[in-house]
Amino acid sequence: MKLLSVIILLTAVAFSPLYGQSKTDEQNVKQVINGFFQALSDEDIPSLRSYCRTDFTLLESGEIWSLDTLEAKIKPYFGQGARRxxxxxxxxxVIKGTSAWVVYFNQADMELNARKGTINWLESAVLTKNEGQWKLTLLHSTTLPKKK
Structure with missing residues (x-):
């Protein structure tokens, strides 16, 4: 019985770094996605880009966008007092080695010129880890119909 207890304890100790790393990776993946959308809200292009690989692809409303396309689409709205x-x-x-994929609902409460609205999306993202950093590789965004 003592031997079994020692084996269980040693196994738990041996594998605890793997469990901790997985949790840390999960938290870091969430932070990248949250940070990306916060940078979008803050109108902070350099920060937005820092969360993405240079070959980032966004599938938005049936179109394929690069980071440059995303920047060109959102910049005209900057400086107009919008809140998001x-x-x-x-x-x-799901995290497998240096790849992760994520499914989430994204809701943005927005305000511009005293007009308020809410937009909801179902999104999926693929991230890759390079040199210890998670970066967005692919983001697929589907706008959900307004609730009645």
Whole structure:
């Protein structure tokens, strides 16, 4: 019985770094996604880009966008006093080595010129880890119909 207890304890100690790393990776993946949308809200292009690989691809409304396309699409709205508050509801995170894929609901409460609205998306993201850093590789965004 003592031997079994020692084996269980040693196994738990041996594998605890792997468990901790997985949790840290999951937290870091969430932070990248949250940070990306916060940078979008803050109108902070350098920060937005820092969360993405240079070959980042966004699938948005049936179109394929690069980081340059995304920047060109959002920049005209900067400086107009818009407010955007993001709510990310993570549904699934799968991490396999240096790759991760994520499924989440994204809700943005927005305000511009005293007009308020909410937009909801179902999104999936693929991230890759390079030199200890998770970066967005692919983001697929599907706008959900307005609730009646």
């Amino acid at each position: 508050i993001n709510k990310i509801d993570f549904k699934k995170i």
